[in-house]
Amino acid sequence: MGDQYYVDEYDEEPDMDELKDYMSPDEGDGDLAGFERPELNVDLSTAVVVSNLPQVVEAKHEKLGGVVRKVFSKMGTIADDGLTHPFDKTTGLTKGFAFVNFLNPQDAKQAAATLNGWQLDKSHLIKVYPFEQLARLRSLPEEYESPEPKPFKPRVDPSSWLADEQHRDQFVLRYSEPHPSGKLVHEAEVMWSEKLQTPSLCYGGEREKEAGKAWCELFLMWSPQGTYLTTFHVPGIALWGGERFEKQGRFPHKDVKVVEFSPCETYVMTCNFEQGDKAIIVWEVLTGQMLRAFPMATTTAADGAASLFRWSADGKYLARKGKDLISIYELPSMRLLDKKSLKAEGVSDFEWSPKDNVLAYWAPEQANAPARVSVVEIPSRKELRQKNLVMVSECRLHWQDEGDYLCVKVLRHSKSKKTMYNNFEIFRVREPLVPVETMEKKQQVAAFAWEPAGDRFALVLGDVPKLEVTFYTMKGGAGKNELQELETLQDRPFNHIYWSPMGNICLLAAMGDDVGPHNGRLEFYDVENQSTLKQTEHFRCNYIEWDPSGRYACTAVSQPVTGSHWKAQMDNGYQLFSFQGERFHEFKKDNFYQIQWRPRPASLLTSAEKKKVVKNLRKYEKRFEKDDREKDRRKAREAMSDKIQMKLEFRQQVAEMNLRLEGRRQELVDLRNGYDSDDESHYVVDSRTGEVVLSVKEVIQ
């Protein structure tokens, strides 16, 4: 074997006589007694093994060696005589492997990490690993022993919640309660949302409590289609699913801060923002296998989140911004797409389209080149559209949910850089040649939001607290293809927009300290009918989310799990609203951390089928209404019977107590100097009769 060959050379004892020859005459008279044998440098951390190289004839031996040297010298400086590429004289071919010795251990490490799996030519995918790993390989038994197949465990159906007969949605709560012993008891509860009623508990970690464990001590997160509930722990993350939330997977990664599932939930990326090679890890969800690890990008150390990877809509690609390029990795191999990054001169930020493998990025002005926004199709790398912009301070990319439109909010400055104004560049991505419309606004932009699956967007302009909310449609004008203003709501304090996932209904909210006394004001607005449904308030709320069906919205005042509360604990808790703005549930907890609706997978119905459902809504409604009525009645009956039972028990107790005192009535009377308040004779009944004339009617006969 190759490793044998290499190591044996050094394992030989150095010949002492030979050493003597090298010594100068005046050095110890040739006496070796005081001579210390030089330490052999056995540090092999600078060496890597390259295998799976092509086996070539002697004529090509040198040429291949040159290629290997060229490839590896890109990783760092190779030591003199650092390349060993053995040739087997008996077969007349090279042995198909080589050793590369770098000057510096880091370079060796980098080479092993980067070049492992490198496609040298069409049929040769080279393998590179640190020399130290060979020891492990040598200890492998010669005979292959197939591992015991693990007994088959049927997977629980992680989508069972979708089959709920009443089509309820779920949400998860995180809070903690002080235990009498003084410690905080962490609670994580998955709740069923009930129609305009108090939610009911689905699973609250009972199994873990029984085993004396806490289900979740940090944060919780649903996967994008709601299949898994992710719990964050110090050693890593765990996924839970199925009717009783059984454990579905475990991904060991210390102190994970950010978890990004691919939109299809096949892969998951975890990140802990720490130093080292494994700050970011990409996993396969079903097998729990690590696909590849990355260090944090060094170019953007300042903003950690920006150096994260972003998933394409179908989960086939993972991209990260680098310096003047965007690196796109293909899944599941996690290799760089076409072996090279997408060139993007001066890229500042990019976003994938939520539906297609298209990404948009923008780059600020550089030297004499203008700033530009570019829309690129992947994997063809065809630039669908590029737009140059001048006097740009910052850009924000907002894709519409369906990927039909891309709005680029451009913050521009005047020539003196003293005044700022905004441009909205709206790309119609699906139309041929991608036409762009531009809208200019002088005021400050507080919020922008596309209508989910719609052609409208809402824009909040102005200064707090007198803002104006404007709705626009992309399908205005005669040809239904122009940008058109629909209406404007003047003088509103709202600085946040939350569209219902079904569109049309918009929840406007004033949040944060800068809105002052308006903090927590809400308005439910029907865009189609241009009418306010309800103005209401959830004082100091800092989190708003619609349920995936658009029936309810939750508002919450929460605090971070790790730190203290933001303002006053008194306000912590959540409230539920119907989409008409009626509040129907309130929950308060001093230590309230999180509420999150469980997402649903995309609907399987085609738009024609959806229209049919809307048309026949009455029919479906009847069935559900009947169910609701029965459920309400049953609930009321149960509550009633419980109440009656409790009342009876209580009355029994009180009667017993009174009975005890009844026999001692005389003692009480004695204490009161012989006055018995129950003795009717102490009371004087004074009855008087009064007459009041209400009206007089005179009848003349």
Place this chain on the structure above:
Amino acid sequence: MRPILLKGHERAITCVVYNNDGDLVFTAAKDQIPSLWYAKTGERIGTYQGHQGAVWDLSVSWDSTRMLSASADASARMWDVQTGRELVVYNHMGPVRSVSFAEGGQRFATVSDPFTDSPGLISVFEAPDDVPTDQLEKIACLEIDLPPKMKATKVVWGALNEKLIVAYADGTIRTFDPFDGTELEYAQVGTRQGRSSGVHSKDINRLCINKDRTLLLTCSKDYTSKLLDANTLQVLKTYKTDRPVNASVMHPTKEHVILGGGQDAMSVTTTSSNVVCGLQGGAVG
């Protein structure tokens, strides 16, 4: 039913009590002057002048002739209800938190806070109504020392004057024999964080007893109010709310309790609506 707004106190109200017949209302506030009102019209009959500190508690004798007040000026005073005349001043070592007439009005009990070296005290006084008031004994016939630094917030008499029921600031309730001062029962439900165990995990703000003296109702900063058997101190019901409970009363004949509460003015920064009275309808049953 139309609410009548009683306007007469300049500072925070501390205590509101009806007399036995329900035709008079006595109010006390931190402004040192208790007032008397007609329950029906809300007309003020008069005031009781003499205290030099906030008045914390009032107790009216069963025949509405005499009234007792407990004040932060380290005194409890007995008043003639009808004339407003101060009858007796009972001096204490520290601020007096609570005062309560016994059944029949021949004796009464007070609790006072610890002050400098002296501990908090539960004191029982003799006050027979056939002795002229200037001859009444001003020295307590029984004094029970509280543990050092411990405060008691409220004292009431149990059925047939057989025991004194005292609420402690640590969330416990204890009962004592009113003649020899021995401790009888100790309510040990729930625990205060890391401290001694008690009915509530935080201060008990108030305690009230029903007319038959069979049920006790507590209210506490720990957001709950509890209904207890006055004889055994066993917790019968717990009413949970979302804010500290400052006051609670039982309906004299029906199975209802009313709880009132909110955050201390001290700990409120800015809130929109923080004081809400919640009626826990049918909550007793």
